[in-house]
Amino acid sequence: MNETEAVEQVTRLAESADPGDAPVGRVLAAARRARRRRTRRVVVGAVAATALTTLGTVGVVQVATDSPTTPRPAPVDGPVPPPGTRYVGLGRVVVAVPAVWDTNRFACGSPAADTVYFRPSVPEPTCDAPDDRYDSLRIGRLGEPEGSVAELAELAELVDDGERVDLGEGVVGYRSRSGCTDDGAAGGVGERVTGCTTTLVVPEEDVFLRLRTADPRAGEVADAVLGSARLLPDGWTTVPPIAWMEPSGSVGNRLLGAGLEVAREGEGTFGSGRTPVLGSHPDAGSVVAAGSTVSLALAGPEPMVAVPASTTPGGSVDLYFPSEQLRGVGFSLTSAGRPASSGPDFSLTSDAGSGGTPTWGAGLVPDLGVGGPGPDRVVVPDVTAPGDYRLCTANAADQACTTITVTAGSAP
Amino acid sequence: MTDDDDDFTAFVAARWRTLVRAGLLLGCDLAEAEDLAQTTLVKCYLAWPRVAAADDRDAYVYRVLVNAHRQRRRRRWHGERPTEVLPDVPVADHGTAAGEADAVARALADLSADHREVVLLRFYLQLGETQIAEVLGVRPGTVKSRLSRALRRLSTNAHLTPLGPASEGDGAR
Numbered sequence: 001m002n003e004t005e006a007v008e009q010v011t012r013l014a015e016s017a018d019p020g021d022a023p024v025g026r027v028l029a030a031a032r033r034a035r036r037r038r039t040r041r042v043v044v045g046a047v048a049a050t051a052l053t054t055l056g057t058v059g060v061v062q063v064a065t066d067s068p069t070t071p072r073p074a075p076v077d078g079p080v081p082p083p084g085t086r087y088v089g090l091g092r093v094v095v096a097v098p099a100v101w102d103t104n105r106f107a108c109g110s111p112a113a114d115t116v117y118f119r120p121s122v123p124e125p126t127c128d129a130p131d132d133r134y135d136s137l138r139i140g141r142l143g144e145p146e147g148s149v150a151e152l153a154e155l156a157e158l159v160d161d162g163e164r165v166d167l168g169e170g171v172v173g174y175r176s177r178s179g180c181t182d183d184g185a186a187g188g189v190g191e192r193v194t195g196c197t198t199t200l201v202v203p204e205e206d207v208f209l210r211l212r213t214a215d216p217r218a219g220e221v222a223d224a225v226l227g228s229a230r231l232l233p234d235g236w237t238t239v240p241p242i243a244w245m246e247p248s249g250s251v252g253n254r255l256l257g258a259g260l261e262v263a264r265e266g267e268g269t270f271g272s273g274r275t276p277v278l279g280s281h282p283d284a285g286s287v288v289a290a291g292s293t294v295s296l297a298l299a300g301p302e303p304m305v306a307v308p309a310s311t312t313p314g315g316s317v318d319l320y321f322p323s324e325q326l327r328g329v330g331f332s333l334t335s336a337g338r339p340a341s342s343g344p345d346f347s348l349t350s351d352a353g354s355g356g357t358p359t360w361g362a363g364l365v366p367d368l369g370v371g372g373p374g375p376d377r378v379v380v381p382d383v384t385a386p387g388d389y390r391l392c393t394a395n396a397a398d399q400a401c402t403t404i405t406v407t408a409g410s411a412p
Numbered sequence: 413m414t415d416d417d418d419d420f421t422a423f424v425a426a427r428w429r430t431l432v433r434a435g436l437l438l439g440c441d442l443a444e445a446e447d448l449a450q451t452t453l454v455k456c457y458l459a460w461p462r463v464a465a466a467d468d469r470d471a472y473v474y475r476v477l478v479n480a481h482r483q484r485r486r487r488r489w490h491g492e493r494p495t496e497v498l499p500d501v502p503v504a505d506h507g508t509a510a511g512e513a514d515a516v517a518r519a520l521a522d523l524s525a526d527h528r529e530v531v532l533l534r535f536y537l538q539l540g541e542t543q544i545a546e547v548l549g550v551r552p553g554t555v556k557s558r559l560s561r562a563l564r565r566l567s568t569n570a571h572l573t574p575l576g577p578a579s580e581g582d583g584a585r
Contacts, residue, residue, distance in 0.1 A: 010532075010535040011535070015433070019446060022424050022428030023428075024428075027454070035458055
């Protein structure tokens with residue numbers, strides 16, 4: 001049987017049944033009843049939470065009559081995360097993630113480290129099979145255009161039957177009931193399950209957070225991260241999402257719209273507002289005081305951009321490539337005053353070729369080709385003397401370079 | 413009635429048959445398939461403004477349908493027992509066409525749930541592999557391999573073998 005025959009046979013089978021006309025009235029009535037039930041649950045939750053706040057009661061709050069509820073988080077005086085964690089989020093919804101998690105660290109369309117991300121920097125995998133070793137937290141708006149069909153569908157399902165989570169101030173979230181499910185990659189015997197996904201949706205704030213982990217204790221990881229969800233107090237907000245290579249004009253307007261100030265770092269200029277943005281400081285999702293200044297790293301005239309452009313010995317630098325630049329995983333670091341004929345001071349290997357950890361002076365550099373906008377992470381050797389350095393691709397048909405400054409001190 | 417309700421009811425009227433038939437292809441009987449279609453539409457109604465604005469609204473709805481069907485299967489698994497022999501299903505004899513439909517239904521019933529889902533999405537709802545990957549939440553490569561295996565199994569299924577090229581000359585449709 002080929003595809004054409006399969007289409008014919010299956011269609012013929014389907015059309016051999018006649019379900020009759022759509023019972024439009026019955027379906028609409030059922031849909032309205034479902035919406036009324038959901039609204040009632042939210043209102044009951046808000047009233048109960050308000051009453052308990054008034055009484056100063058602390059404890060497990062059973063606010064709904066027909067669905068389980070998690071403990072309401074303790075009120076926060078300020079955005080101080082638990083030890084070893086940092087708050088990240090969107091708008092005023094935040095969760096605590098391990099402080100060592102990166103932001104928007106992607107390669108080949110999948111996380112290249114434990115990371116928080118807002119949208120993949122590369123929509124489709126462009127090299128080897130995606131890496132599923134890392135934990136990640138995706139944060140997004142419910143209706144964002146790049147949201148997948150699966151994410152949109154999950155909204156409807158979670159709002160309908162997810163576990164209720166009270167975030168305070170009457171705001172309710174809905175969380176995947178099981179806490180951990182396979183991601184659908186297991187298609188049958190012999191195919192592996194590649195991770196567990198748990199999602200928290202907060203419709204009123206137009207935010208979803210999706211945690212994915214390959215940790216054997218996935219349920220505990222999900223409880224620790226998504227269970228920390230809360231609203232920021234007045235006077236605090238988060239740095240809005242910033243997509244790699246997004247025009248500086250739209251990023252700047254988004255930051256200003258969020259009540260933040262904008263500055264730039266690096267060689268690039270805002271120009272006509274079309275200069276690609278490579279990153280920000282603080283990172284997208286970070287908690288900041290309302291009115292704070294966010295610095296944008298803008299693509300400059302050189303084909304390779306280092307973020308940050310200044311670091312200390314032992315610090316790491318992310319390298320971006322605004323235009324397509326095929327390269328290897330080897331880089332050279334040469335003091336700005338050193339004659340080219342003397343060779344580089346150090347040979348560096350990016351994280352793309354060293355199992356996710358950048359190294360230097362490691363001898364043989366793997367013969368790997370890398371494409372895409374980056375970032376490729378390299379580490380500045382901890383024995384580097386302060387000064388200006390040229391950082392260049394070591395194995396590329398068209399060499400790309402940029403200048404970085406190494407300052408005295410040590411990496412955190 | 414609001415504009416959203418008008419849009420929703422128009423959608424229900426236009427898609428009801430397709431959704432019910434999709435349920436039948438997933439292995440439901442007619443009553444279950446109608447119930448599944450209604451459950452799917454109710455879930456969509458709760459987020460209708462976003463569903464209506466989705467770039468690929470049908471794919472979104474099919475995703476909800478597939479998930480709702482999976483949930484039903486999980487809930488009732490304890491009520492099912494494997495059997496070596498399929499019970500006879502009385503089918504009105506409308507000639508060869510009914511016989512063929514019955515054969516195809518039995519062949520589909522022999523497929524795994526994963527394979528039946530891709531057959532439904534590709535061969536009846538006629539989604540592309542990328543769309544199917546989105547609907548099922550798997551990678552396009554997984555869709556390709558499931559489709560390939562499902563087609564192979566259908567090709568060698570004993571119920572369908574008589575419907576192969578040798579039977580095409582008899583004028584049956």
